[in-house]
Amino acid sequence: MLLLAPAAQLPPSAPLAAPRVVTASLPQGDPLRGSVLLLGNFDGFHRGHQSLLDEAVLQGGGRPVGLMSCEPHPRSFFAPDQAPFRLTTPRSKLAVAADCGVGFVFMPRFDGAFAGLSPEAFIKDVLVARLAVSHVVTGPDFRFGSSRRGDIELLDAMARKLGFGVTAVQTVQQAGERTSSSRIRALLAAGDFKAARACLGHDWLVETIWHSKAGLQLHPMLCRPKPGIYRARQGRRGGSAAALNIAISADGSIRSTSPGFRAEPGLLRLQARVG
Incomplete structure (x- = not known):
């Protein structure tokens, strides 16, 4: 069942060791199978991303919580010649994820084969077969699969048939505007570091x-x-x-x-x- 949740408010997590990185699949019996997974790009791990993590912890009931974040960033794959745009490198992304309490990061290689997965194949082959997720948490506008054809409605419909839950967390706003990685980049470029840091939350x-x-x-x-x-x-x-x-x-x-x-x-x- 699709749940549309407000942004949860939990106390900040203490710094932790680097999260385990998973690049392919989890073998049978792995303790991370049955985890709660955050879906998105997670560049910067800003307040909007943190709200997904808070909700995942609530939904998890003690189960492992991780996030999916491809490398390279899909934007770099589709437009490799563009100017540098990221808020995090793979190294700093893992450090921020650890500081926020993420238990593991599913970091598949974003290449032609991964980009070409249909939305249905992504759900069946990646979320279910490779990871055996028990629940996924994402934003209401999450898109996935080839040509970005997959949306939250398809994800929820297939999840109900395949036996895992879906929660869409409402968008987080800062100063009346949607918190996003793109907005933070624009604030940094404009020199408004105070507002950028407020959106990051760290x-x-x-x-x-x-x-x-x-x-x-x-x-x-x-x-x-x-x-x-x-x-x-x-x-x-x-x-x-x-x-x-x-x-x-x-x-x-x-x-x-x-x-x-x-x-x-x-x-x-x-x-x-x-x-």
Whole structure:
């Protein structure tokens, strides 16, 4: 039966170890079979995504809770030459998922074969045969399968026949607008970091790389925020790293004059734009 649930309000989860990553299927007897699965892209794991997780925990009744998030991002697969747009890399996505309490991530490779699955095949072959889900949670506008033909009504109708539940969670709004990854990207580009962080519901966790000529850089997958000075901490949530100011340029280069800054690749939590 399809349930349209309001966004659940649960206390934030404590930081946890990295979630288990599943790329293909779960064997018979695996403890993750029968889990509750969140469906979507989950770029940034913003407040809307967190509301799905809260609802999944409520529906799960103690069963494992995970999310499905393909790699590469479907948008990258269909338009590989576009400018960097992501809020998370695979590494930072797993770190944020862990901090929010996700138990596992189903991360299938998004290629021609996966993109070509019919909606019916996705439900039967992936959700049921590969994962044996007991319940799925998603947003009301979730689309899936080749040509995005699958919708929440088809998912619910087939779920009732195949023996698992479906919950669609109402859209989360922030300042009167729908919370989405696209909106957060636009806010970052415009320099409204405060509003972007409010939509995320947490620090923006970015991955950095080291370039032999340019030095420390935002990972090339990531969207570029408006150039400026940002308050940041190194490492994941819950760490003891001191706050410092870093400068991010238009090309993603990062520099800092703070004595405690280690110019080495890793994870940075951006907390505010200060100049």
